[in-house]
Amino acid sequence: MNVRVFASEQEAAATCASLAAAAIREKPFLVLGLPTGRTPLNVYREMVALHRRGEVDFSRVTSFNLEEFLGLSPDDPGSFRAYMERHLFQHVNLAPERIHFLDGSAEQAERECIRYDARLAAVGGLDLLLLGIGSNGHVAFNEPGESLQTASHRERLSRESRHAMAAFFGEDVSKVPLAALTLGMGALLRARRVILLAFGADKAAAVTAMVRGPITTRCPASFLQLHGNVEVWLDTAAGRGLETSRE
Template sequence: MKLRVFDSEQVAAIACAALIAEAVRAHPSVVLGLPTGRTPLNVYRELVALSARGAVDLSRASTFNLDEFFGIPPEDAGSFRAYMERHFFQHVNLARERIHFLDGSAPDAEAECARYDAELAAAGGLDLVLLGIGANGHIAFNEPGDSLLAPCHRVKLGRETRLANAALFGDDPTRVPLEALTLGMAAILQARRVVLLAFGEGKAEAVSAMVKGPVTPRCPASFLQLHRDVEVWVDRAAAGQEP
């Protein structure tokens, strides 16, 4: 893993948006894996600004979001699809048919997960995936446990993860869905390039476990140690337990 420590979250976000823009310019039909949550917000704002200035053209790029809450429709304000529309999709020139998303309202979760894996395979897999990390070490919604699943799958969300997503549901963790659909570890580990962002003191322990700890399903992010091209971008607070 290549660890980069930035003076602030904003500086890291500007650099990350520039990296994505460079990847798009080098390969206009790039396939991007995109996260949600608070961590990537500034990256999306910077990409929107680059797009407005004509500095990045996303018209031929494809996107696959990492996860979605199960049991709510895409138009629900708390859904990750609605988050992406608000903060990114509506503001850039991505072709609608190149935006790929799990449908949390699908009646058959297993069939929906199989469909999504097949769409990603047909697209050739992820060229560049942007990740966050949960305080419990999860990536996407691959939660800590005795084992991890390779394919896209339905998952029960832990209490810590639901608390972290309460802002999407009026700061009421009891309204956060109990389950989600998520890309599995195979799609993430098969991505050609990985950039993981972590900001704030609350992520320091997870970053340390990911970078220095054993490879274990108890810290799903630790499996990134096995990837050949991973960059971990943190601010000073998140790097608190690192040299």
């Protein structure tokens, strides 16, 4: 893992957006894996700004989001699809037919996961994957446990994850769904390039376990140690447990 500690979250976010824009200019048909939650918000703002300045064209990019709450329809304000519309999709020229999402309202979750994996396989997998990390070490919604699943699947959300998502439900954790559909570890580890972002002191322990700790299902992000092209971009608070130099 190549670890970079930035002076601020904003600096890391701007650098990440610029890297994504450069990757799209180099490969206009890029397949991009996109996360949700608080961590990527500044990255999406920077991507929108770059697009408005004419520095990046998303028209031929294909996107796959990593997760969706189970039981929420795409137009539910609490859904991750609605989140992406608010923060990125409606502000850039991503073609609607190139936007891919797990459908949390699908009647058969298992069949929906199989459909999603098949669609991702059909385009050759992810070229560039942007990731966050949960305070408990989860990536996408692959939660710590006795085992991890390689394929997309239904996942019961941990208490930590539901509390982290409460801000998107009026700070009422009782409104956060109990489960989600998520890409599995296989799709994440097959991505050709991974940029993992982590900001804030509450992520420091998970970042240290991911980078310095053993590879264990108790910290799903630790499996990224097996990947040959992972960059971990942090602010100073998230990187305080690591011996790295500030960029």
